[in-house]
Amino acid sequence: MTMRAFDLFDTPVLPGLSYRDDFVTREEEATLIAQIDRQPLAPFRFQGWLGKRLTTSFGWHYDFANHHVGETTPLPDWLLPLRDRAAVFAGAAQADLVQALLIRYDPGAGIGWHRDRPVFEHVVGISLGVPATMRFRRRRDKGFDRASVDLAPRSIYHLSGAARHDWEHSIAEMARTRWSITFRSFAAKNG
Numbered sequence: 714m715t716m717r718a719f720d721l722f723d724t725p726v727l728p729g730l731s732y733r734d735d736f737v738t739r740e741e742e743a744t745l746i747a748q749i750d751r752q753p754l755a756p757f758r759f760q761g762w763l764g765k766r767l768t769t770s771f772g773w774h775y776d777f778a779n780h781h782v783g784e785t786t787p788l789p790d791w792l793l794p795l796r797d798r799a800a801v802f803a804g805a806a807q808a809d810l811v812q813a814l815l816i817r818y819d820p821g822a823g824i825g826w827h828r829d830r831p832v833f834e835h836v837v838g839i840s841l842g843v844p845a846t847m848r849f850r851r852r853r854d855k856g857f858d859r860a861s862v863d864l865a866p867r868s869i870y871h872l873s874g875a876a877r878h879d880w881e882h883s884i885a886e887m888a889r890t891r892w893s894i895t896f897r898s899f900a901a902k903n904g
């Protein structure tokens with residue numbers, strides 16, 4: 714089964730996925746991109762393997778090498794208004810979105826199939842630059858259920874519930890540079 718993540722009436726067909734276009738203006742987008750490019754972005758590292766996407770984290774950093782979550786530089790002032798608006802969109806408390814992950818996907822970079830680490834709960838993402846398709850899949854007895862959502866530049870999405878916990882997601886390599894900002898809260902079991 715393959716489906717678009719929203720039907721004709723914009724009802725999510727993937728429970729736990731919400732999405733909105735035009736979450737930031739073009740001016741805000743340009744400023745956010747310039748800020749991300751100003752950061753010391755480093756290739757994402759996973760078990761000695763270097764991903765093509767460039768990232769940096771604020772608040773908390775998940776280290777895929779040792780599975781530790783460690784505190785890092787607090788969210789900078791320029792991210793706080795966006796964090797607060799993202800929290801309202803997600804129905805989360807502003808102070809609960811304790812992590813900001815900045816990513817630049819240069820041409821040829823994407824992100825493979827994964828679920829976000831279970832230490833985190835809410836996942837709220839803002840897309841900048843160019844359109845991307847976020848793909849979702851869920852294993853069934855025979856093969857996978859599949860869904861996808863088009864992420865327009867300047868849009869926001871929120872993953873919770875089944876979309877967050879039961880489905881994996883990925884973004885295929887793009888031909889042009891895309892930037893994203895992902896805010897996350899901690900899962901309650903982490904205190």
Ligand SMILES: O=C(O)CCC(=O)C(=O)O
Pocket residue numbers: 814816824829838839840882884892893894895
């Ligand atoms: O770039 C995005 O919007 C998604 C990033 C993502 O899935 C992740 O970092 O876990």
Ligand SMILES: [Fe+2]
Pocket residue numbers: 827828829882
């Ligand atoms: Fe993810």
